[in-house]
Amino acid sequence: MAVAQRLERLRQQLAEKGLNAILLTQPENCRYISGFTGSSGPAATLLVSQDSAVLATDFIHFEQAKQEAPDFDVIAVNTSSQRLTQLLSGNGKLAKVGFEANVLSVAEFRRLSEEADKARAELAPTEDIVDCLRAVKDEDEISCILRAAFIADAAIAFIASEIHSGMTEKEVAWEIEKYIRENGSEPIPFDIIVASGPNAALPHAKPTDRPISNGEPIILDVGARWKGYCSDLSRTLCLGPGGERFRAIYDVVLQAQLSALDGIAPGMTGAQADGISREVIDQAGYKDAFGHGLGHGVGLAVHERPRVSTASADVIRENMVFTVEPAIYITGWGGVRIEDTVLVRNGRAQPLTKATKKANPVEAS
Amino acid sequence: MAVAQRLERLRQQLAEKGLNAILLTQPENCRYISGFTGSSGPAATLLVSQDSAVLATDFIHFEQAKQEAPDFDVIAVNTSSQRLTQLLSGNGKLAKVGFEANVLSVAEFRRLSEEADKARAELAPTEDIVDCLRAVKDEDEISCILRAAFIADAAIAFIASEIHSGMTEKEVAWEIEKYIRENGSEPIPFDIIVASGPNAALPHAKPTDRPISNGEPIILDVGARWKGYCSDLSRTLCLGPGGERFRAIYDVVLQAQLSALDGIAPGMTGAQADGISREVIDQAGYKDAFGHGLGHGVGLAVHERPRVSTASADVIRENMVFTVEPAIYITGWGGVRIEDTVLVRNGRAQPLTKATKKANPVEAS
Numbered sequence: 001m002a003v004a005q006r007l008e009r010l011r012q013q014l015a016e017k018g019l020n021a022i023l024l025t026q027p028e029n030c031r032y033i034s035g036f037t038g039s040s041g042p043a044a045t046l047l048v049s050q051d052s053a054v055l056a057t058d059f060i061h062f063e064q065a066k067q068e069a070p071d072f073d074v075i076a077v078n079t080s081s082q083r084l085t086q087l088l089s090g091n092g093k094l095a096k097v098g099f100e101a102n103v104l105s106v107a108e109f110r111r112l113s114e115e116a117d118k119a120r121a122e123l124a125p126t127e128d129i130v131d132c133l134r135a136v137k138d139e140d141e142i143s144c145i146l147r148a149a150f151i152a153d154a155a156i157a158f159i160a161s162e163i164h165s166g167m168t169e170k171e172v173a174w175e176i177e178k179y180i181r182e183n184g185s186e187p188i189p190f191d192i193i194v195a196s197g198p199n200a201a202l203p204h205a206k207p208t209d210r211p212i213s214n215g216e217p218i219i220l221d222v223g224a225r226w227k228g229y230c231s232d233l234s235r236t237l238c239l240g241p242g243g244e245r246f247r248a249i250y251d252v253v254l255q256a257q258l259s260a261l262d263g264i265a266p267g268m269t270g271a272q273a274d275g276i277s278r279e280v281i282d283q284a285g286y287k288d289a290f291g292h293g294l295g296h297g298v299g300l301a302v303h304e305r306p307r308v309s310t311a312s313a314d315v316i317r318e319n320m321v322f323t324v325e326p327a328i329y330i331t332g333w334g335g336v337r338i339e340d341t342v343l344v345r346n347g348r349a350q351p352l353t354k355a356t357k358k359a360n361p362v363e364a365s
Numbered sequence: 366m367a368v369a370q371r372l373e374r375l376r377q378q379l380a381e382k383g384l385n386a387i388l389l390t391q392p393e394n395c396r397y398i399s400g401f402t403g404s405s406g407p408a409a410t411l412l413v414s415q416d417s418a419v420l421a422t423d424f425i426h427f428e429q430a431k432q433e434a435p436d437f438d439v440i441a442v443n444t445s446s447q448r449l450t451q452l453l454s455g456n457g458k459l460a461k462v463g464f465e466a467n468v469l470s471v472a473e474f475r476r477l478s479e480e481a482d483k484a485r486a487e488l489a490p491t492e493d494i495v496d497c498l499r500a501v502k503d504e505d506e507i508s509c510i511l512r513a514a515f516i517a518d519a520a521i522a523f524i525a526s527e528i529h530s531g532m533t534e535k536e537v538a539w540e541i542e543k544y545i546r547e548n549g550s551e552p553i554p555f556d557i558i559v560a561s562g563p564n565a566a567l568p569h570a571k572p573t574d575r576p577i578s579n580g581e582p583i584i585l586d587v588g589a590r591w592k593g594y595c596s597d598l599s600r601t602l603c604l605g606p607g608g609e610r611f612r613a614i615y616d617v618v619l620q621a622q623l624s625a626l627d628g629i630a631p632g633m634t635g636a637q638a639d640g641i642s643r644e645v646i647d648q649a650g651y652k653d654a655f656g657h658g659l660g661h662g663v664g665l666a667v668h669e670r671p672r673v674s675t676a677s678a679d680v681i682r683e684n685m686v687f688t689v690e691p692a693i694y695i696t697g698w699g700g701v702r703i704e705d706t707v708l709v710r711n712g713r714a715q716p717l718t719k720a721t722k723k724a725n726p727v728e729a730s
Binding site for chain 2 (some may be wrong): 059060061101103104106108125127174177180181187192203204292301
């Protein structure tokens with residue numbers, strides 16, 4: 001989708017919500033709406049109304065912004081706090097201006113309010129207007145996520161051929177990261193997780209110096225980035241034959257994941273999708289062992305809308321991309337998580353990640 | 366410094382500012398005050414008063430927080446938005462509670478205000494109370510930054526022996542990153558900059574597929590991380606002999622940097638420190654070519670207090686750590702930046718980074 005179409009959809013939202021304009025400060029939202037990729041950190045602020053679109057950035061990014069955001073009038077200002085106020089003071093006609101209430105800080109809001117008073121504009125809090133637009137992907141975005149998924153898949157296949165007892169979690173994580181970076185990925189979207197044995201009971205474990213051993217669960221959670229777009233993929237390996245408990249838990253999680261992949265359909269809420277896996281896990285007797293939501297949207301950010309969790313009213317729609325990642329965590333023993341990034345297309349959840357779900361690829365290979 | 370001493374200094378600040386308590390949500394501030402390292406992303410919220418210190422986190426981080434933050438009462442809550450409100454509702458005695466106005470979002474503030482009303486507490490905006498404490502480092506912090514500086518130095522020496530004409534900026538950046546990661550650094554604190562030829566005119570250039578050539582300026586800006594603490598180091602190389610213009614500009618920047626290293630002293634403002642380098646550059650005829658501040662504090666964050674720039678009233682104090690990075694940028698030609706991370710100790714700015722400032726180490730070696 002061209003930026004022009006995104007702008008059009010944003011303007012429809014403004015009309016529906018009775019806003020004359022909206023100020024955008026969230027970095028991925030600014031990139032999505034303008035095309036301006038910035039650099040590390042927030043680099044732009046946007047003001048979009050029905051008949052104007054202005055991008056404020058610093059002098060350093062001025063030329064880049066003009067090239068990347070031809071649909072916007074680009075202005076350069078000295079400091080990021082000036083961006084907001086300058087945009088607003090230049091637009092005295094705007095009666096009601098939305099801002100991102102879950103992004104703008106109280107201090108920024110106070111400075112902005114002074115300018116709004118001068119310009120006789122009313123500031124209206126909004127939440128997730130652009131985030132919700134971003135949840136439904138266009139063809140170019142899907143291609144980028146697929147490419148990022150392809151790299152993550154290859155990294156899992158690579159590490160399955162390299163991993164061996166005695167390597168530390170940190171060593172495994174670094175081998176994976178090197179592979180991902182050397183196979184086309186931009187800087188990775190999140191720190192790679194390698195969690196072995198009891199560490200696998202922690203959903204967000206950091207890799208440690210613990211050497212991995214045969215027969216224990218090893219959760220790998222990896223992602224790549226292509227042209228700004230992320231993938232997110234988890235597999236749980238076991239070197240050599242896993243014990244009975246491992247195989248039993250693995251089978252439950254796999255069944256929970258396959259059931260969700262099979263059952264998710266447009267029109268469901270995130271909570272309903274989450275319920276598909278959760279029911280399988282509950283019925284197998286692991287009711288309190290799946291302590292997070294089933295998934296989250298993936299795109300320019302690795303965590304974005306839609307929410308796919310117990311309390312989510314987000315409705316699953318065609319061309320959404322999100323993770324499906326049921327898990328079972330047992331304190332002291334470890335855990336199993338199986339995660340794909342999926343695309344909702346033709347009424348079904350289609351995995352973009354394809355890495356094998358064999359739990360012991362080392363033994364199998 | 367033990368966390369107990371940091372808490373004590375924070376409590377002195379509360380007394381001075383007439384606050385009964387302060388809510389902290391900024392991740393590095395929470396880590397600094399509590400010792401809790403969290404994982405990726407904000408993982409904790411703190412409420413500190415004269416006689417209590419409470420850390421709220423999620424169930425996933427509960428055990429880790431109890432281990433790492435023994436001076437705090439650790440409570441587990443379901444969602445991050447609940448952390449704030451739960452902390453406040455449990456403390457009805459607190460009349461005036463500070464919050465970080467440049468961190469807390471408008472939406473979070475609104476939810477918090479409802480709880481404050483119920484608890485009859487007044488929310489008072491604060492800015493940078495903990496950030497200013499963090500600006501002065503203790504011995505353990507200095508050791509960590511020195512270790513991160515040592516790794517960055519070694520990476521510059523390594524790449525000087527490997528770099529050659531025809532390598533792309535991206536290839537050079539990746540060789541540097543690999544070296545840093547394989548020599549003890551945690552995930553690097555910022556994307557490495559390799560900017561060659563005309564690209565070196567952009568202070569925050571992203572590495573491109575441009576092959577580097579002999580005789581042109583190549584800015585390398587690298588950092589490492591050790592136990593959470595960052596280093597930040599820039600050198601400008603030239604393969605083979607640089608032309609006359611390169612040597613002239615390099616000499617001005619080097620003189621500007623050495624003058625600042627020599628002249629910076631406790632009691633100066635950041636603006637005065639900045640002025641030392643700026644005057645050298647201005648007098649050499651490059652008045653508008655140094656388009657950013659002289660430096661910034663370095664610690665748990667790679668950009669923190671003190672500010673060392675034209676408008677900064679921050680006062681340089683003993684045991685502060687910050688960068689000294691004058692530069693000259695010429696659109697279309699390129700640029701030169703020379704940056705050290707320095708420690709103010711015994712009344713002087715002492716570089717923690719030691720990489721050679723020879724502009725053409727390849728020729729020299």
